[in-house]
């Protein structure tokens with residue numbers, strides 16, 4: 234594993250026919266960090282995540298998780314990460330508890346039953362543990378999916394749009410969970426459209442637009458890239474920084490147009 238990175242994306246590109254969804258993207262996430270991947274619709278966030286979890290093959294470049302090439306060393310890589318997709322799939326004919334036992338069995342976890350109780354309690358799902366997941370509300374399904382990813386205590390957690398459908402209390406719990414997971418020495422990567430969430434929890438960020446990086450770094454670095462102001466009540470929010478980056482990109486594109 235080079236320089237302790239838990240996630241390493243090197244010159245990753247993904248092309249669909251003539252369309253380039255992600256173009257030569259590079260970033261790395263060390264243990265202990267919470268990393269945010271931001272960008273407008275179609276920017277390439279989900280494509281990057283799908284490459285990180287081995288669901289799509291890079292057209293070029295490399296994607297490594299916990300030191301393993303996700304495509305070439307898939308089994309080792311997959312046992313090192315937990316994945317929370319934006320559209321989770323659960324088996325409707327299993328109960329919540331059966332779902333979690335199934336995951337614990339796959340990961341050969343010891344003493345999983347107590348952990349499962351603790352997690353169900355944490356998300357106020359204890360009363361529903363023995364109900365089929367097909368009867369769960371959207372938010373309950375989301376919570377169960379989050380538990381399936383975290384139960385095996387993965388070194389790397391990869392999350393696509395975590396907060397959709399969660400009530401404010403659960404959203405706060407999930408935010409705290411991700412932070413705690415990173416602080417415990419793991420790497421967390423998330424995509425989100427919630428800029429306040431990203432600003433509140435992420436140590437570092439990449440802003441993508443149409444497959445290319447518009448800005449990268451911590452909040453201070455992003456502010457210095459966009460001439461925005463730091464700190465206090467007068468400081469510029471990530472939202473301001475984000476729109477600046479998009480506006481600058483649009484201005485640069487305009488400038489390239491042939492004047493007719």
Ligand SMILES: Nc1ncnc2c1ncn2[C@@H]1O[C@H](COP(=O)(O)OP(=O)(O)OP(=O)(O)O)[C@@H](O)[C@H]1O
Nearest residue numbers: 249252253254272273274275276277278279280281
């Ligand atoms: N299977 C596919 N076949 C063809 N094009 C695809 C495929 N998957 C994604 N794309 C294209 O790649 C680009 C990036 O899509 P992606 O889903 O990664 O964006 P995103 O940043 O996750 O967007 P959103 O915020 O809307 O979820 C889009 O232009 C999309 O149309």
